[in-house]
Amino acid sequence: DGGITQSPKYLFRKEGQNVTLSCEQNLNHDAMYWYRQDPGQGLRLIYYSQIVNDFQKGDIAEGYSVSREKKESFPLTVTSAQKNPTAFYLCASYEGYYGYTFGSGTRLTVV
Amino acid sequence: AQSVSQHNHHVILSEAASLELGCNYSYGGTVNLFWYVQYPGQHLQLLLKYFSGDPLVKGIKGFEAEFIKSKFSFNLRKPSVQWSDTAEYFCAVGPGGYNKLIFGAGTRLAVHP
Numbered sequence: 001d002g003g004i005t006q007s008p009k010y011l012f013r014k015e016g017q018n019v020t021l022s023c024e025q026n027l028n029h030d031a032m033y034w035y036r037q038d039p040g041q042g043l044r045l046i047y048y049s050q051i052v053n054d055f056q057k058g059d060i061a062e063g064y065s066v067s068r069e070k071k072e073s074f075p076l077t078v079t080s081a082q083k084n085p086t087a088f089y090l091c092a093s094y095e096g097y098y099g100y101t102f103g104s105g106t107r108l109t110v111v
Numbered sequence: 112a113q114s115v116s117q118h119n120h121h122v123i124l125s126e127a128a129s130l131e132l133g134c135n136y137s138y139g140g141t142v143n144l145f146w147y148v149q150y151p152g153q154h155l156q157l158l159l160k161y162f163s164g165d166p167l168v169k170g171i172k173g174f175e176a177e178f179i180k181s182k183f184s185f186n187l188r189k190p191s192v193q194w195s196d197t198a199e200y201f202c203a204v205g206p207g208g209y210n211k212l213i214f215g216a217g218t219r220l221a222v223h224p
Contacts, residue, residue: 033211040120042201043214058211090155092212099145100205100212102155 002027004103006091011108013078013085021076021106023091029101031094032074036060036087037105043090049074078108086110113138115204117215124192125223132187132218134202144185145203145212146176155201161185172196197222 007022025032031050035043045058049068063082068074078085091103118133136142146158159170166178176187185202202215 035214040216042115042117042216043203045211045213048211094212099143099157099160102147104154 004091004093004101006089006103006106008106009104011106012111013108014111016080018077018079019108021078021089021091021108023074023076023103024072025074025091025093025101026072027093027095027101028071029093029095030071032068033092033094033100034058034064034066034074034076035090035092037090038087046076046089113204113206113213115202115213115215117200117202117218119218120216121219121221123221123223126194127191128222130187130189130192130196130220132200132202132220134185134187134215136183136185136202136204136213138183138204138206140206143205144176144178145205146170146174146185146187147201147203148198149201149217150198158187158200192220192222194222194224196220 004025013019033048034046037043044060046064047058047066049055052068052071055066055068065077086109089106092100094100114137116135144161147155148158149155158174159168161168161178169175174189178185200218203212205212
């Protein structure tokens with residue numbers, strides 16, 4: 001079945017560490033997105049990519065970085081510069097009429 | 112700036128009650144409109160979407176939404192809710208094309224048997 005795979009499901013980070021969240025899709029979609037979900041704030045866009053080797057900042061890009069070396073993959077790195085990284089992170093892809101497909105998310109906790 | 116407002120943050124209903132969740136957006140151009148649902152412990156699922164045509168859109172599980180362009184609204188409705196509809200509901204707006212999807216803050220719905 002086609003879809004988006006996010007890993008790991010749960011991730012713990014120590015203060016000052018960088019961590020990378022994986023997002024892989026087998027839908028052959030060009031566009032991919034990273035959202036952060038916090039209670040009562042909905043989903044906020046971190047980064048998005050419309051094509052390989054190109055990406056744009058979203059509304060809350062500070063403290064995050066991404067790469068898009070392959071169409072199928074859009075990993076997100078949460079750097080030590082992100083002051084409040086504890087959140088639920090969702091990856092999505094987009095294709096025309098069918099709209100957006102979301103992964104099952106990664107819950108990141110700072111310990 | 113583009114934004115999406117969901118008026119109700121928490122809604123509590125009894126089974127068989129009717130549901131209407133409000134969604135208003137601010138964007139002057141052509142938009143694609145979506146309602147997503149997130150059941151407890153599960154990922155976001157698409158309930159319904161509007162791209163063009165009939166402004167009354169029917170989705171899965173008996174949900175429908177009406178696009179009223181003059182009011183910049185896309186309210187979600189269901190005539191009779193069930194306990195299994197307990198979830199968080201998100202309205203989202205996407206300016207035409209690949210552009211980013213803007214989400215509302217979400218509405219938590221609790222349906223009591």
